[in-house]
C-alpha cells in the first residue's frame with residue numbers, strides 16, 4: 001500500500017496537468033501513439049519507451065517541472081546567448097533546458113556524432129530516436145563496458161573533438177551517458193551541454209576529458225595524457241589556447 005502511494009506520488013510529479021496536455025498535443029500532432037513504460041528515473045527527468053503511429057519505438061524524455069534542480073540548470077543556462085530571454089521561473093527554466101538539450105543534440109548529430117536523432121520537442125517533453133533493439137533499450141557503457149575499449153576511446157575522443165569544432169561541449173560525459181548499442185557507442189544526455197565561448201565551456205571540456213580518460217584507464221587502457229588530448233581538441237582555438 002505504502003509502495004503504491006509512493007508510486008502514485010512519482011507518477012503525479014512527472015505527469016502533472018500541464019505535462020499531460022503537452023503529451024496529448026504531441027500525440028495529436030502525430031509524434032506519440034502511446035507510452036509503454038519507464039526506462040529510467042533521473043535527477044531531473046524521466047525517460048519512457050513509447051511507440052509512434054508506425055509502431056516504432058521512441059524515447060520520450062520528460063523533464064519534471066516541479067522537482068528539477070533549478071539552481072543547477074540555471075548555472076548551465078544563464079549567460080548562454082541562445083537563451084538570453086528566459087525568465088527565472090521554474091517552468092521557463094525547465095522548458096529552456098529541454099530546448100537546450102534538443103539544440104545540443106542537433107549540433108552533435110550535425111558533427112557526425114552517434115546520438116539519438118531528435119524527433120519533437122514541446123515544453124518539457126522531448127521525443128527522440130530510441131536507441132535499442134525492439135523494445136529493449138541499449139545498456140549504458142557503465143553496465144556493459146565495451147569489448148574493445150581502445151577503439152571506443154579513439155571514437156569518443158574524436159566525438160569530443162568533432163563537437164568542439166561545431167562549438168559544443170557535452171559537459172556531462174561519463175560511462176553513464178554513453179549507451180553501448182551492440183558495441184557501438186551513442187552519446188546521450190545533452191542538457192548540460194554548453195557552447196564554446198560560454199564562461200563554463202572550458203571547465204566542462206576539461207572535466208569531460210578527465211572523466212573519459214579516467215574511465216578508460218580503469219578499463220585497462222594506456223591512455224594519452226590529459227594535456228595531449230586537450231590540445232588536440234581545442235587545436236587552433238585561440239580563446240582557449
Ligand SMILES: Nc1ncnc2c1ncn2[C@@H]1O[C@H](COP(=O)(O)OP(=O)(O)O)[C@@H](O)[C@H]1O
Nearest residue numbers: 040042043045047059116129130131137188189
Ligand atoms: N534515446 C534513448 N534511447 C534509449 N534509452 C535512452 C535514451 N535516452 C535515454 N535513455 C535511457 O534513459 C537513461 C537516462 O537518460 P539521460 O538522458 O541520461 O537522463 P538523465 O538526465 O536522467 O541522466 C539513460 O541512461 C538510458 O538508459
Ligand SMILES: [Mg+2]
Nearest residue numbers: 042176177189
Ligand atoms: Mg544521464
